[in-house]
Amino acid sequence: MKCSVCGREAVIKLRHAGLRLCPEHLVARVEKEVAGAIRRFRMLAPQERVLVAVSGGKDSLALWHILVELGYRAEGLYIDLGIAGYSARSREASQVFARERGFTLHVVSLEKELGATLDGLTRLARGKTCSLCGTVKRYLMNKFAWEGGYQALATGHNLDDEAATLLGNVLRWDEGYLARQYPALPGEGKLVKKIKPLVFLSEREMAAYCLIKGIRYLYEDCPHAQGARSIALKGVLNELEDRYPATKISFLRGFLKVRDRFRPPEPVVLQDCPGCGMPTAADGPCRFCRLKGRVSHGAAA
Amino acid sequence: MVILKRKEQVYTVEAGKTLEQALRELGILPETVLAIKDGRIVPLSHRPADGEELELVDVISGG
Numbered sequence: 001m002k003c004s005v006c007g008r009e010a011v012i013k014l015r016h017a018g019l020r021l022c023p024e025h026l027v028a029r030v031e032k033e034v035a036g037a038i039r040r041f042r043m044l045a046p047q048e049r050v051l052v053a054v055s056g057g058k059d060s061l062a063l064w065h066i067l068v069e070l071g072y073r074a075e076g077l078y079i080d081l082g083i084a085g086y087s088a089r090s091r092e093a094s095q096v097f098a099r100e101r102g103f104t105l106h107v108v109s110l111e112k113e114l115g116a117t118l119d120g121l122t123r124l125a126r127g128k129t130c131s132l133c134g135t136v137k138r139y140l141m142n143k144f145a146w147e148g149g150y151q152a153l154a155t156g157h158n159l160d161d162e163a164a165t166l167l168g169n170v171l172r173w174d175e176g177y178l179a180r181q182y183p184a185l186p187g188e189g190k191l192v193k194k195i196k197p198l199v200f201l202s203e204r205e206m207a208a209y210c211l212i213k214g215i216r217y218l219y220e221d222c223p224h225a226q227g228a229r230s231i232a233l234k235g236v237l238n239e240l241e242d243r244y245p246a247t248k249i250s251f252l253r254g255f256l257k258v259r260d261r262f263r264p265p266e267p268v269v270l271q272d273c274p275g276c277g278m279p280t281a282a283d284g285p286c287r288f289c290r291l292k293g294r295v296s297h298g299a300a301a
Numbered sequence: 302m303v304i305l306k307r308k309e310q311v312y313t314v315e316a317g318k319t320l321e322q323a324l325r326e327l328g329i330l331p332e333t334v335l336a337i338k339d340g341r342i343v344p345l346s347h348r349p350a351d352g353e354e355l356e357l358v359d360v361i362s363g364g
């Protein structure tokens with residue numbers, strides 16, 4: 001099998017892109033796709049400071065590496081959720097990665113900010129772990145980015161993640177979520193711009209990129225992801241992709257063409273939370289502050 | 302025999318098939334893993350020789 005670009009020995013075939021690539025040209029393709037997404041969706045201007053949400057997994061570490069490679073001023077943020085065993089390992093992977101490259105990694109502890117770890121919060125709030133995790137992570141990432149004066153918050157969501165999220169949203173015809181699913185969401189007030197530069201790259205390409213570049217990531221899923229709906233959605237898409245190559249990329253690209261037909265049910269008016277000053281759609285304290293209240297209540301009881 | 306190691310799991314398949322054929326036989330969708338040998342990616346078209354050992358890395362992550 002020969003590389004479509006240089007004719008040397010190829011190591012990977014990307015059926016959805018009609019390419020066979022050698023290690024060097026797989027790397028070149030990944031970096032070019034990232035640069036292309038940044039340009040197309042006007043994700044970043046050259047002088048802007050970007051905060052990368054880092055989990056220790058392949059996508060976020062590769063994204064950080066690529067952004068620096070492309071010349072952006074990128075720093076990392078790791079949120080320590082206090083998940084027994086897993087958090088220590090994912091934190092270590094992130095710290096080793098940053099140290100080896102001389103990158104700046106910030107660490108925020110959920111226990112310090114909220115008064116409880118994710119495990120503790122799940123017991124108290126009786127919510128679904130993954131949804132609580134999403135809420136507190138989004139809040140802490142935005143707060144840190146806003147207070148630190150970063151112009152953008154980048155996450156490592158890849159093609160497989162976005163296609164699975166899209167399928168999940170379509171199956172529920174959730175117009176609000178569909179309207180908000182976009183590779184670059186502009187900032188507004190204290191909400192920092194959110195960008196997903198890996199949106200057109202498959203997980204397979206990202207794993208290959210890390211292997212070729214020697215990026216040692218945590219090869220382990222969050223224990224709470226077991227049985228999560230997102231994994232089932234990815235499974236269905238992988239079965240389809242196997243039979244009909246390019247299913248995921250055409251699903252996502254097609255959606256991006258028609259996305260502006262979806263509107264959020266009603267325009268959301270944001271106001272400052274009386275507790276923390278961060279924006280909230282609710283009257284009174286934001287969701288994070290309400291969870292915090294419940295935690296201190298639960299701890300006192 | 303060809304040995305394929307995936308985390309704690311060890312699979313054995315007969316030699317003479319391509320990696321893609323071997324994976325399908327094991328019920329693994331070929332594009333959901335990368336095969337690695339000596340730190341390098343091995344293409345799905347590769348035919349492992351008798352006694353060859355490869356590592357399978359899952360590329361699909363949760364969440």
Ligand SMILES: [Zn+2]
Pocket residue numbers: 003004005006007008021022023024025
């Ligand atoms: Zn090449």
Ligand SMILES: [Zn+2]
Pocket residue numbers: 273274275276277278285286287288289
């Ligand atoms: Zn608040």
